Amino acid sequence: MLGLYDSGLGGLTVLAALRAAGIDADVVYFADQAHLPYGEKSDAALHGFLQQNLALLAELQVDAVVTACNTTCAVAERLGWPPTPFPVLDLIANAGAAFAGTPHRRIAVVATAATIRSGAYGRAIRAAAPGVEVVEIAAPALVPLVESGAVESREAQAAVGAVVAALPPEIDAIVYGCSHYPLLDHWFAGALAERVVRIDPAVAQAAAAKRLIAARGFPSGSGTATYYTNGDPHAFEAAVRRWTGDHTGKVAALIAH
Ligand code: DGL
Numbered sequence: 001m002l003g004l005y006d007s008g009l010g011g012l013t014v015l016a017a018l019r020a021a022g023i024d025a026d027v028v029y030f031a032d033q034a035h036l037p038y039g040e041k042s043d044a045a046l047h048g049f050l051q052q053n054l055a056l057l058a059e060l061q062v063d064a065v066v067t068a069c070n071t072t073c074a075v076a077e078r079l080g081w082p083p084t085p086f087p088v089l090d091l092i093a094n095a096g097a098a099f100a101g102t103p104h105r106r107i108a109v110v111a112t113a114a115t116i117r118s119g120a121y122g123r124a125i126r127a128a129a130p131g132v133e134v135v136e137i138a139a140p141a142l143v144p145l146v147e148s149g150a151v152e153s154r155e156a157q158a159a160v161g162a163v164v165a166a167l168p169p170e171i172d173a174i175v176y177g178c179s180h181y182p183l184l185d186h187w188f189a190g191a192l193a194e195r196v197v198r199i200d201p202a203v204a205q206a207a208a209a210k211r212l213i214a215a216r217g218f219p220s221g222s223g224t225a226t227y228y229t230n231g232d233p234h235a236f237e238a239a240v241r242r243w244t245g246d247h248t249g250k251v252a253a254l255i256a257h
Contacts, residue, residue: 001025001026001027001028001060001061001062001063001221002018002023002025002026002027002028002062002063002064002065002066002209003027003028003029003030003057003060003062003064003065003066003086004027004028004029004030004065004066004067004068005029005030005031005032005053005054005056005057005065005067005068005069005072006029006030006031006032006068006069006179007031007032007033007035007036007037007038007049007069007071007143008031008032008033008036008037008143008146008147008180008229008231009031009146009147009180009183009236009239009243010068010069010143010146010178010179010180010181010183011029011031011068011069011179012029012068012239012240012243012244013068013179013180013182013183013200013202013243014066014068014091014179014202014205014206015027015029015068015225015244016202016243016244017200017202017203017205017206018066018206018209019223019244020206021203021206021207021209021210022210023206023209023210023213024220024221024222024223025213025218025220025221025223026221026222026223026224026225026226027221027224027225027226028057028060028062028225028226028227028228029068029225029226029227029228030053030056030057030227030228030229031227031228031229031230031231031236032049032052032053032230033147033229033230033231033232033236034230034231035049036143036144036147036231037112037140037143037144037147038069038071038072038112038114039071039111039112039113039114039115039138039140039143039178040112040113040114040140041114043075043078043079043114043118046071046072046075046114047072047075047076047079049072050072050075050076050081050082051082053072054082054084054088055082056228058084058085058086062086063086063216063218064086064087064088064089064209064212064216064218065084065086065087065088065089066089066205066208066209067088067089067090067091067205068091068179068202068205069091069179070091070092070111070112070115070121070177070178070179070201071111071112071114071115071178073090073091073092073093073120074092074111074114074115074118074120074121075114075118076090077090077092077093077118077120077123077124078118078120087212087216089205089208089209089212091179091201091202091205092115092120092121092124092177092201093124094201094204094205094207094208095121095124095125095175095177095199095201095204095205096121096123096124096125096127096128097124097128097204098128098201098203098204098207099125099128099129099132100128100129101129102128102129102132102173104129104132104172104173104197105132105133105172106132106133106135106168106170106171106172106173107125107132107133107134107135107171107172107173107174107175108134108135108136108137108167108168108171108173108174108175109121109122109125109134109135109136109137109174109175109177110137110138110139110163110167110174110175110176110177110178110181111136111137111138111139111177111178112138112139112140112143112177112178113138113140115138115177115178116136116137116138116177117138119136121134121136121175121177122134122136125175135167135168135171136177137163137166137167139159139163139178139181141159141162141163142156142159142160142163142178142180142181142184143178143180145159145184146180146183146184147180149235149239151183151184156184156187157187157190160184160187160188160191161187161191164188164191164192165191169193171196172195172196172197173196173197173198173199174188174192174196174197174198174199175199175201176188176198176199176200176201177201179201179202182200182202183243185198185200225240225244227240
């Protein structure tokens with residue numbers, strides 16, 4: 001069984017990427033909605049949330065964790081990963097490594113304030129692709145819009161437009177450095193120049209998960225997902241149904257924690 005965690009709904013985009021990559025493992029997903037938004041929290045607080053999330057997934061006896069939250073990966077890069085009895089796939093490390101041999105020369109990373117403050121994305125991309133220019137831009141308005149269900153609103157469109165307007169004009173790719181942002185992809189697509197390639201790190205994370213599953217010989221599952229939130233389970237259930245489509249299999253349980 002794979003464990004995923006995020007502060008909220010964003011990690012559902014990573015779960016969708018796992019399913020799109022053909023991974024049928026059973027999944028347990030924890031949304032730490034009581035502590036949203038992660039991007040506005042201190043490094044020390046975030047490191048504490050990371051420890052709690054991994055401890056919860058350990059209790060649930062996962063075989064591996066596929067992190068679905070960039071912000072905690074950014075903090076772990078500097079403060080260290082808590083020890084776990086299972087492997088943990090680092091979303092930023094895997095996203096960065098996927099830039100080896102990239103044709104892109106000027107890449108913008110949009111992410112939460114805490115991720116941008118860390119500089120972790122820039123380091124990960126430049127390590128894989130020396131000479132590539134990376135611009136890192138915080139977009140703190142976006143997560144609350146997604147969590148409040150305002151993805152289709154004019155406000156969301158305007159907020160994405162403001163983020164795009166702040167990007168240098170000569171970029172040739174943009175990285176969604178927060179797992180909530182792919183849910184706003186249609187607004188980014190409309191605001192960006194057509195030549196700008198939109199990159200979802202969940203694709204690289206799913207590829208890493210596939211490699212891990214093959215290397216460890218994890219048994220295949222039946223594609224079920226069990227969700228836990230310490231927020232409102234009914235609202236979360238509605239969001240799961242909306243955002244996962246038929247990628248996630250059944251919602252076996254939805255329990256407030
Ligand atoms: N979705 C998370 C990430 O990828 C964090 C969102 C938040 O709570 O600020 O960083």
